[in-house]
Amino acid sequence: MARPGCQERCGNLSIPYPFGIGRGCFRSGLEVTCDHSTGRAYLGGEGSNVWAFEIFLLQGEARVHKHLTWDCYDGNGISNFIRSPIDLHSYQISHTKNKFTAVGCDTIAFIQGENTNSYTSGCVSFCSSEASVDTSGQCTGMGCCQTSIPANLTYFNTTFSTRRSASVLGFNPCSYAFVIETQQFRFDISDLAGYNFAHKYSDGVPLVLNWVAGKESCDEAKKNMSSYACRSKNSECVPSDNGPGYLCNCSSGYGGNPYLEEGCQDIDECAFPEQYLCLGQCTNTIGSYSCISISTVFLLVCIFPLVIECQKRKLVKEKDGFFKQNGGFILLEQMRSRRVETVRVFSKEELENATNNFDKRRELGRGGHGTVYKGIMEDKRTVAIKRSKVCNTNQKDEFVQEIIILSQINHKNVVRLLGCCLEVEVPMLVYEYIPNGTLFQLIHSEGPSISLDDRLRIAIESAEALAYLHSSAFPSIIHGDVKSSNILLDDKHMAKVTDFGASHMLVKNETHFMTVVQGTLGYLDPEYLQERQLTEKSDVYSFGVVILELITRKTAIYSEDSSERKGLASSFVMAMKENKLQDMLDKSIVGVVGMEPALGAISELARKCLSMKGEERPQMTEVVEQLKLIRRTCCQEKLTEYMIQEQKINMQNLVRIILPTLHNTEASP
Template identity: 55%
Template sequence: MGGSTGSAHVEYSAQMIAEHTEYAFVAESDWFQFDPNYVKPHVFEKEKLSGQRPPLVLDWVVDNTTCDAATKMGSSLCADTNSVCVHVTSGHRCICPTGYEGIPYLIGGCQDINECHYPSLYPCMNNGTCTNTIGGYNCSCPEGTQSDDPKKMPCTPISKKQTPMKVFIGISIGIVFVIVCDFSLLIEYQKRRLAEEKERFFKQNGGPILYQNILSRKNDTVIIFSIEDLKKATNNFDISRELGTGGHGTVYKGILGDNKEVAVKRSKIVSLIHTEEFVQEIIILSQINHKNVIRLLGCCLEVEVPILVYEFIPNGTLFQLIHDNHHTPISLEDRLRIAQESAEALEYLHLSINHPIVHGDVKSLNILLDDNYEAKVTDFGASRMLPRDAVQFMTMVQGTLGYLDPEYLQERKLTVTEKSDVYSFGVVLLELITRKTAIYFQGHEEGINLATSFLQALKDNIVQSMLDASITYHGTEELFQEVAELASQCLSMKGSERPSMTQVADKLKAIRSTCSGILLLKHEETQRLAEQRGTDSVGDLSPSMYWTARNMGLDIETPHVDHAGTTTNML
C-alpha cells in the first residue's frame, strides 16, 4: 500500500485510506506523501490521481459473494450494527456510513462522529449553533435569523413585520388552548356535579333502602330506573309523547329497550313524606294485583321528585269516553259495567291486607280504559304522596274541584278517608248517567256543581231531566231511580252516612243484573211486535241498547236511518 517514509505515518495513512476509500494502489514510496486532508472524500483523487497515476490500482473485496447472499448464508463480515454492506464488481465489502468512522469489521467498530468538532467539514451557516446527533448533526440559526436549511443556506434576519404576526398567532393559539382546557374542565365539573346530585337525590328518596329490599328478595315487583333510561324511553320527555297534564304533573308514553310500552308520570310537587314510608308505599303499590287497578312497574329516584312508571293503557280515560263528542255514546249496560269495575277496584284498595290504600283523587280522568274498554283505576295512593301545607292544599283543591269530599273542604281535615273516595265515586257515577262534567256550564250560568244540582233535582223529583237521553227508554225508570239513590248515598254530606265501596260494588252488580233483565224483556217484547207486524223491525230500541244487546249475545240487528228518516235494519 502506498505510504510515506515514516513508519507511523505509513500505518496511519494506510488505516485512513482503508476506512475512507474503495481502492488500494501500489507506488514508489517517494511518489506518495501522506496529507491529513486525504481523509476527506475525493481530495486524494483530485490532487494525486488527477495527474500522474500510480502504476497499479487495485480494487478489493472482503468476500466474492453479494451482500444479499452473504446475509442469507450468515457469512457477511460486516460485524458492527452500524456498518453498511456495499456491492462491488466481484463481491462486497463493508463501510461505516456517513456520520460514523472506524472499522466496520469489528463489533462496535463504527463510532459516531461529533460533526460539531469539524465545522469545516460539517458547516452551520452564519455561526449557527451545532448540535451533535447519533449519525448526524443539527444546525440552528442565531437568534433573530432564520433559514430553511442552516447547513447549506445562509441565515437571514427575521423581518420585523413578521414578529407581530407571529406574536398574534402565538397569543391566539394560547387563548384557544386555554378556552378548550377551561371548557373541558367545566364539562368534567358539571358531569361530576350531576353525578353527585343524582346520588344525593337517590339517597334522599330512599334508593338504598329500596335497593337493599330488592337484593334481599323481599320485593321483586318493582324496578329502579335511571333517569337516562326514562329520557331514552320518552325521547327526552318530548311533548309529542305527552298522554296528559294535570295540576301535579305530566304523564308521558314511554317505550323501553325491550319495546314494552309504559306510562311515565313526572310529578311537579315535592313530597315531604318520610323516606322509609315512601319506599314502603312504593313496594305496596307495586305489589297490587287486581285486574281493574293499573300496575306500578317501577320508579326513578335519582331526581328531586321521584318519577313513577306504570303499565301503559291504550284507550284513554273515562272522561274522554263520556265527554268527548267524537265518541259514540256507550250503552247503559257498559256504563254500569265500568262503574262496577271501578267500584271493585276501589274496594280492593280499601281492603288491602295490612295496608288499606285511600285513593284520594277519584275522578273520571283517573279511570283508564284498556283494549277491551275495561276500567283501570290509576293514581291511587296520591293523597299519601302529597305535601300537606296550606299552599299545596289549595293546589290540590283546584285540581280536583267538583270531586272533593265536603267534609274535607268545610272542616279543613288534612287527611282523606275511604269515605272521601266514596263521595268522589258518587260524582263519577253521576257523570256516567248524565254525561255532564263535575263542574258544567249551562247557558250563561257560571260553573254548576254536578253533585249539588243532581241532589236538588232528586229532591224536586226531576232527575229524569238530567239523565243522558241516549240511555233512557221505557222500563228503565225504576233502574235509574236505584242508581240515583245510590249516588245520593255516596254524596251524603257526612262521611259516616255514606256506604262502603263494598256496598257500592254489590249494589251496582245488582243494578246491572236488573238492567240485563230489562233489556232481555224489551228484546222479547220487540220481537213479538215484529212478528205481529210481519217484519223484523226492532226500531223501538235506542242506538245505545243495540251495543249492549249485541255484547250480551242477543240476535239484534243494527238500526239504520235512511235519508227519508225511515228506520231500517242492517246486519
C-alpha cells in the first residue's frame, strides 16, 4: 500500500509506504527513484546506483543489486574495474544475511567500511592449478573465499592486492570482490574461467539491506507523536532485530500497512479457523475471534503436561547428543586419567545465566573464530566466555586434546583456561577475565604517549608466552593468529596472550600442511600463504608485525592522508632499505635523547622476524633474549642514571637542611 495519491509500482516492484516515489510520498531517508525507461527502482534520490528488486515491511529489509569490483590480466598487464562505493545513510548492510566474498586464484581482497568506527577486513584465495580448486561449492580459500562483516555497516568499498602467477593465468585471468547474500551464492569452478563470472552477474550481485522507520528506541519515538512512524491505531512499535531503531507491525488480528493511518485492517479469522486452532463454534470479533469447544478445552488440559514432559526429554536428549558429539566423554576420561583438576565442565544454563543469556551488552569482542562475552558466575567470579563460530565433529579428538594441553599451560603471560561447555552445538570455552582491553586498543587509541620501556616490557612478556608455547609445551603449540588484538592487558598492564582458535599442536621440528589458510591479513606469514606450511616461524613473522605496531603506532594494514592502504611489514622493510626509518617510527619516542641505538636495534630485530624465508628468522627464545638485552642497555640504564641523579639532588637538599642546624647547636652554651 502506497500513500494515497502516490505511485504504487515501479516496473515489477511494489512501493509500500514508508517508501515512496516523489515529494510527500515517502518517509525521510526512504525515497525511491524510478527509471521509467528500464522499470528499475533505485533506493535514494537522483543518481543512486542501488537497484532494489524487493522490499519487506515486516522484516525491515530490502534486496538490492550491487555491481562487482574486478581485476583481470589481459596479456598486457592487470586492468581493474572499481565500482563506486556503496554509501547508504538510511540503510545498513545486513551482517547476518551477507558475506564479503572473493573469487579468483592468487587473490587478496579487502573490504573497507564505516559503522561506528573505521573497519577493514579481507580474505585470501589461492590455487596453484586448476586441479587444486575446491569443487565442493563452498568458499574454502581455494578459488573462492568468504568472511563475515560487522553489524551496523552503512558504507563499504572493495579493493585488491592481487599477485598473478603464470600457473593460473591460463584458466583464471580475473579476480572479483563483492558483498553478496549468502543464500544466493554457490561457488562453481566455471566462475574462474574467462569473464564468466562478470557475465553471470552483469546486473550485479544480490545483497540484503536493513532499514528502520526511526533510529531511536520505541519509548523515545512515542514521546514525539508528530514524527512517530506507526500511524495506524491498530499498530505497535517493535525494536529492530538488526541494530538500533524500530519498525512497525499491525497488532495481532490485523493486517496491512502499519505506517498508514487506516493501514491495519481486521483479519476475518473465522474464514480460516484451522490456522488458529479454532475447533469449536467460531465467531469473528474486531481484531480477534471467539471459539467455544468443551472437547478442545478438555483435550488441551490433558495434552499440555504431556507436551511439556516431551519437550524436557527432547532437550535432555539433545544436550546428551551434543556432549557426545563434542567429545565430552573422551574429555572426562582424559581428565580422570591425567588428574586434570584445573578445568571444569560447565552446563549450558550456567553460562547463559552468567552472560544474561548472551546479552549483546556483555560482548567483549568479536573475532574470526567467535564472540567473547563477559560472564559473572554464581560465586561472583568474573570470566570471559568464548562462543566459537564453527563446529567440526571430525576434529573432536583434537579439540579434547587442545583443552587438556591448554589446561596444563601454566604461564603468567598466557590467559588461563578455566573450563568448557560441551552440551551445545558449538563448544564454548571459559577463560580468566582480563580487564584492561587489548594491546591493539592501547597502541592505536588516541591516548597518552607510551614509554619505550613499557613497550619493550609488553613485547618481552608477549614473546615469553610464545617462546613457552613453542619450546616448553609438549607437544609444541603454534598460536597461528598472533596479533596485537590477541594480546590482553591485565590490571597491572601485564601482557597475556589469548585466542587459540587457530592454534595447532606439533611435534618438535614438524611442519603442518594446511588446506585452509587461517590468520589475519597484515600479520600472515608470506611463506605460510604460499606453501601452506605452518611452523613456529609463522608465529615469529606475526610477532614481528606486533613489534612494528609498538614502535610505529601504525596498524598492520594502514593508510596515510587517505592514500591507498599499505602493508606495515613491507613498508617498514622498504623504509629500512632506503634509510628512511625515522619516517616510520612513532614521533613520541624518536625525539627522546639517547634512544636512537635502541630503536635501531629493535628495528633490526623486527626486520629479521619479517624475513621472507622462515629459516632466516630467529626462534622466539632468541627474540626474548634480544628484547631483554635492548631493554637493559637502554631503558634500564637510563632509569638507573635518573635514580642516581634523583638521589644526588635529595642528598644536596638534606645537607642544606642539616648543616645550619649543626652550626646552631655548636654555638649554643
